[in-house]
Amino acid sequence: MNYxxxxxxxxxxxxxxxxxxxxxxxxxxRYGQHAPESVNAVPPAGIPATxxxxxxxxDATESENVHIYRQASPSVANILTRTVEYDFFFNPVxxxxxxxxxxxxxxxxxxTNYHVVQGAQTIxxxxxxxxxxxxxxxxxxxxxxIALIQIDSKxxxxxxxxxxxxxxxxxxxRVLAIGNPFGFQSTLTTGVVSSLGRTVQTGENTFIDDAIQxxxxxxxGNSGGPLLxxxxxxxxxxxxxxxxxxxxxxxGFAIPINTxxxxxxxxxxxxxxxxxxxxxxxxxxxxxxxQALSLSxxxxxxxxxxxxxxxxxxxxxxxxxxxxxxxxxxxxxxxxVIVAADxxxxxxxxxxxxxxxxxxxxxxxxxxxxxxxxxxxxxVKLGEG
Numbered sequence: 001m002n003y004x005x006x007x008x009x010x011x012x013x014x015x016x017x018x019x020x021x022x023x024x025x026x027x028x029x030r031y032g033q034h035a036p037e038s039v040n041a042v043p044p045a046g047i048p049a050t051x052x053x054x055x056x057x058x059d060a061t062e063s064e065n066v067h068i069y070r071q072a073s074p075s076v077a078n079i080l081t082r083t084v085e086y087d088f089f090f091n092p093v094x095x096x097x098x099x100x101x102x103x104x105x106x107x108x109x110x111x112t113n114y115h116v117v118q119g120a121q122t123i124x125x126x127x128x129x130x131x132x133x134x135x136x137x138x139x140x141x142x143x144x145x146i147a148l149i150q151i152d153s154k155x156x157x158x159x160x161x162x163x164x165x166x167x168x169x170x171x172x173x174r175v176l177a178i179g180n181p182f183g184f185q186s187t188l189t190t191g192v193v194s195s196l197g198r199t200v201q202t203g204e205n206t207f208i209d210d211a212i213q214x215x216x217x218x219x220x221g222n223s224g225g226p227l228l229x230x231x232x233x234x235x236x237x238x239x240x241x242x243x244x245x246x247x248x249x250x251x252g253f254a255i256p257i258n259t260x261x262x263x264x265x266x267x268x269x270x271x272x273x274x275x276x277x278x279x280x281x282x283x284x285x286x287x288x289x290x291q292a293l294s295l296s297x298x299x300x301x302x303x304x305x306x307x308x309x310x311x312x313x314x315x316x317x318x319x320x321x322x323x324x325x326x327x328x329x330x331x332x333x334x335x336x337v338i339v340a341a342d343x344x345x346x347x348x349x350x351x352x353x354x355x356x357x358x359x360x361x362x363x364x365x366x367x368x369x370x371x372x373x374x375x376x377x378x379x380v381k382l383g384e385g
Contacts (some may be wrong), residue, residue, distance in 0.1 A: 061174075064230060065176065065188070065190060067232075068176055068228060068230075068232040069176070069178065069188050071232055072102075072161055072176075072178055072226065072228060072232055073128045073178055073186045073188070074127060074128045074129055074159060075102055075103040075127070075128075075158075075159050075160060075161045076100060076101070076102050076127070076128065076161075076178045076179065076180075076186060076225055076226060077100065077101040077102060077103070077110055077112075077125045077126065077127055078098070078100065078125070078126045078127075078180040078183075078185045078186075079098065079099045079100060079101050079110075079112055079116055079117065079123060079124070079125055079135075079149075079224065080096060080097070080098050080123075080124045080125075080126070081096065081097040081098070081099075081116070081117055081120035081121075081122070081123050081124075082094060082095070082096055082097075082120065082121060082122045082124075083095050083097075083119055083120055083121045083122075084121065097116065097120070098116075098180065098183060098221055099112060099113060099115075099116030099117075099179075099180070099221060099222075099223045099224045099225075100112065100116070100178075100179035100180050100221065100222055100223060100224040100225030100238070101116070101125070101149065101224045101225070102160075102161050102178075102224075102225065102226045102234065103158055103159070103160040103161060104160050104161065104163060104264060105158075105160050106157075106158050106160060107150070108133075108150050108151040108152060108153050108158060109138065109148055109149075109150050109264065109268065110125065110135065110148070110149050110150065110151065111146065111147075111148060111224070111237060111260055111264060112146075112147050112148075112149065112223075112224030112237070113145050113146065113147060113223045113224040113237065113239050113255075114140045114141065114142050114144075114145045114146055114147040115145055115223065116147065116223050116224045117137060117140075117147050117149060118140075118142075118147075120137075122134070123135040123136070123137070123149055125149070125151055126185070128185070128186045131156070133151035133152065133153065134151070134152075135149040135150060135151045136149065136150055137149055138150050138267050138268070139267035139271060139272060139273070140267075141263045141267075141273045142205075142206060143205065143206055143207070143357065144206070144207075144208070144209070144255060144259055144260075144263060144357070145202060145203075145206050145208070145239055145255065146237065146255060146259070146260055146263045146264075147224075148263070148264050148267045148268070161226060161228075161232075161233075161234050162231075162232065162233045162234065163233065163234050163257055163261060164229055164231070164233030164234055164235045164257060165235075165257075165258065166210075166212065166235045166236060166256035166257045166258045166259075167258060169193055169196055169212065169229075169235060170193065170196075171192075171193050171194065171195060171196060172192055172193060173192060173193050173229065173230070174190065174191075174192055174229070174230050175190070175191055175192060175193055175212075175214050175216055175227050175228065175229060175230075175235070176188060176189070176190050176216065176227070176228045176229075176230075177189045177190075177191070177214070177216040177217070177218060177222060177225060177226070177227050177228070177238050177252075178225055178226055178228070179218075179221060179222035179223075179224070179225030179226075179238060180221045180222070180225070181217075181218075181219035181220065181221040181222045182219060182220060182221050183221060184221075187222075189216045189217040189218070190216055191214050191215040191216030191217070192214065192215060192216075193212060193213070193214055194213040194214055194215050194250075194251070195213035196210070196212060196213070197210055197211075198210075198211045198213060198253070199211065199354060200240060200253050202239070202240050207350075207354070208239060208240065208253055208254075208255050209256075209259065209354055209357055209358065210256050210259070211253040211254065211255070211256075212227065212235065212236045212253065212254040212255075212256060213251065213252070213253055214227065214252050214253075214254060215250040215251070215252070216252060217250075217252070218238050218240075218241050218252035219241070222238045222252075223238060223239055223240075224237060224238070224239075225237070225238045226238070227254040234257050235254075235256070235257050236254030236255055236256055236257055236260075237254055237255040237257070237260055238252060238254050239253055239254055239255050240252070240253045241253070262360075274360065274361050274384050275356070275357075275361075275384065275385040276356050276357075276359035276360055276361050276363060276365075276382040276383070276384070276385070277310070277311070277356065277361075277382060277383050277384065277385030278310070278311055278312040278317065278356070278365070278367070278380050278382060278383075279306065279307040279309075279310020279311050279312045279313065279383055279385075280303050280305065280306045280307065280310065280312040280313075280317055280319065281303070281304050281305040281306075281319075282301040282302055282303045282304060282338065282349055282352070283301065283302050283304055283331065283349065284301060284302075284347075284348040284349045284350075285297070285298070285299055285300045285301065285302045285337060286298075286299075287299075289302075289326060289331075292326075293333055295337060295370065296370060296373055297337060297339055297370055299339070299347040299348070300337040300338055300339040300346055300347065300370070301337065301338040301346055301348070301349050301351075301352050302320075302331075302333070302335060302337050303317060303318065303319050303320070303335040303336045303337070303338065303369075304319055304320045304331065304332035304333075304335060305319045305320065305332060306318065306319035306335075310383055311380050311381055311382055311383040312380055314381075315367075315378050315379060315380040315381070316378055317336055317367070317369070317378060317380065318334075318335050318336045318371065319332060319335040319336075320332025320333050320334045320335040321333075321334040321335070322334055336369040336370065336371050336378075337369060337370040337371075338352060338367050338368070338369050339368050339369065339370055339375075340367070340368035341355045341356075341365055341366070341367055341368070342355065342365055342366055343366075343368075356382070359382055360382070361382055361383055361384035362381065362382065363381075363382050364379055364380065364381050364382070365379070365380050365382055366378070366379050366380075367379075367380055
């Protein structure tokens with residue numbers, strides 16, 4: 001067999017393979033299974049949405065679940081975002097995102113997660129009755145992963161969800177989550193409060209403080225939706241899951257509603273989140289540095305600079321008085337080392353940020369500092385950062 005014949009045969013086999021492959025791809029794309037992009041919660045034909053099962057056959061807990069779902073689900077929003085990104089060749093590529101949210105007042109304000117609407121160029125909101133609205137961003141708190149958007153209902157009466165109190169929750173009490181996981185609109189899952197008071201790091205500079213842990217199933221698309229108690233009041237915003245596979249594994253986390261209420265009030269009233277600050281710059285102290293500086297503590301926040309007009313300076317907090325090189329970093333040393341705040345141990349800048357996140361401008365905090373080997377308690381009236 002000469003090379004021309006062999007080459008022609010190879011080309012024919014390649015062409016046949018391509019035809020078969022393209023045919024299989026076309027068949028699969030036309031008839032194969034696809035994940036739903038947006039699926040509305042429509043009952044099967046012929047079965048009334050409010051009477052699938054006779055309520056006389058439900059026990060007390062089931063009846064309560066049904067009642068809460070019917071009351072709350074019309075006010076839970078399916079949020080669709082759109083933005084434009086660019087590929088390697090700088091061609092515009094439209095990108096969609098989805099999540100959940102819920103109405104908090106009759107003015108059309110909706111709470112959700114910041115990561116749901118981050119970078120969105122357009123925001124569209126759909127409710128359980130299939131009414132759809134354009135929404136605009138009011139503001140965000142990226143640290144706490146909370147955002148506030150607003151719709152114009154064009155005169156339609158809105159039914160906001162009642163907001164509860166997340167301070168007095170108990171491990172074991174029943175909770176209900178409503179959202180739009182994987183685009184399945186108005187989905188209800190139930191569970192209990194699994195744990196309280198955890199701090200969950202959700203990003204380099206973001207966290208959920210005093211997180212509500214629940215075993216109610218939370219999946220992609222549930223983010224921003226309400227976590228309800230047995231009275232139908234919102235106690236949290238479903239925000240994150242812990243799962244190696246990326247799907248529900250019985251460990252979900254919600255932002256306490258009291259945190260969200262504070263953020264929403266700031267955004268509506270002031271147009272920004274008012275953050276408490278001591279007016280000083282610090283750096284996490286580590287053991288090697290502590291040893292090099294002959295400090296009596298190995299952990300804390302080393303204060304490098306103090307705003308001369310800030311609350312820390314007015315209270316007497318001291319910053320560094322000389323500069324040194326630590327590796328490739330320049331440090332200001334000789335200042336106070338914060339080791340506690342209101343009696344709560346401070347081992348790092350993150351610890352101090354968490355404590356300040358719970359405070360409001362105008363509150364007074366007592367900082368425990370190490371100064372020239374002495375431990376001092378310094379009251380500081382917090383300012384606004």
